Amino acid sequence: MEKVLRILNRMEKDGIIRKYCIGGGIATVFYIEPLLTYDIDIFFIPSQENQKIMSLSPIYEYLRKKGYKTEKEHIMIEGVPVQFIPVYNNLIKEAVENSAEIRFKNIKTKVLKVEYLIAIMLQTFRPKDRERVLRILEETEINRKYLNEILKRHNLKKKFEEFLKNMKE
Amino acid sequence: MKDIKGLFKKKKLYHKKLAELPFEEKIKIVVKLQKIVNELKPFKKSFWKKVNSTGKKINLECRIKGKNVVDIGENRK
Numbered sequence: 614m615e616k617v618l619r620i621l622n623r624m625e626k627d628g629i630i631r632k633y634c635i636g637g638g639i640a641t642v643f644y645i646e647p648l649l650t651y652d653i654d655i656f657f658i659p660s661q662e663n664q665k666i667m668s669l670s671p672i673y674e675y676l677r678k679k680g681y682k683t684e685k686e687h688i689m690i691e692g693v694p695v696q697f698i699p700v701y702n703n704l705i706k707e708a709v710e711n712s713a714e715i716r717f718k719n720i721k722t723k724v725l726k727v728e729y730l731i732a733i734m735l736q737t738f739r740p741k742d743r744e745r746v747l748r749i750l751e752e753t754e755i756n757r758k759y760l761n762e763i764l765k766r767h768n769l770k771k772k773f774e775e776f777l778k779n780m781k782e
Numbered sequence: 783m784k785d786i787k788g789l790f791k792k793k794k795l796y797h798k799k800l801a802e803l804p805f806e807e808k809i810k811i812v813v814k815l816q817k818i819v820n821e822l823k824p825f826k827k828s829f830w831k832k833v834n835s836t837g838k839k840i841n842l843e844c845r846i847k848g849k850n851v852v853d854i855g856e857n858r859k
Contacts (some may be wrong), residue, residue: 614809639809646800647811649819718806751794752801 615624615652616691620679620719629675633657634712634723636733639747643715644727645752648745652687652694656709656725659699667699704732704767727753728760735769735776747780 624630634657635643638650659667677687687694700706706730715724724732731749734742749755764770803811 639812642808642812643805644801646797646817647803647808649815650812651816715805717809748797752798 614653614693615718615720617693617695618689618717619657620676622721622739624672624675627675628660629671631660631662632709632712632723634698634709634725634760636708636725636730637696640725640730641749643724644730645745648748652696653697654694655697656700656705657697658706658709667701669697669699672697678731702736704729704736704763707763707766708733725757727755731755731760731773732763732769734766735764735772736767738772743776 618744621633625633634640635653635654636656637652637654638648639653642648642650657672673683673688676690681688681690683689684694687696689695698705700709700715708725710725711726711729712723713726715722727749731746738780761770764773800808
């Protein structure tokens, strides 16, 4: 994990990506009890944002030169499967821009804020996302005002209310 | 009933305590979980028990991915 984070920070410094942050299962683990997840999802803002098509090629090329191989949708960095996901909508972009700086074994890194994590999972809304949202709500402190603002901005407030209502029934 | 309620309360507290562990510690547990699952995987592959409407067995792993694949014996290992 530490090696992966070092590589990611290096990629930012080298201008391969403008900004990254950890999302998905690992970001969830930051806030709740450990859960089973197999890869590290990395949301990133590309260095050249204005292009209509976001290409993963610069990332793949950069890492291939360092000797890392691809395996389906992942790049194996020091034995850890890492999936790079470009910011594909406004919510994800905002989430990366506002990510929280944390430290993992003294290495600086960034993770999605819990309120954004909830909003993204409401958007993707797979069964595992719904389960994770519930666990987050049970196990960690949330800034409700901040969450409401995000949900309002991205038209997710109604979905969240319905989700909570269904869970209570 | 009171005992069960108490048990669930304790369980909830336990999950909360786990959530409060340092990130590094949690990642160690995730890696351990992965190891356990990887050790169990060979058994999972040969685990057939669901039957579809035609009476044929369904590959459980494919079912999870939303594909009802009929087992014709080739997938079985």
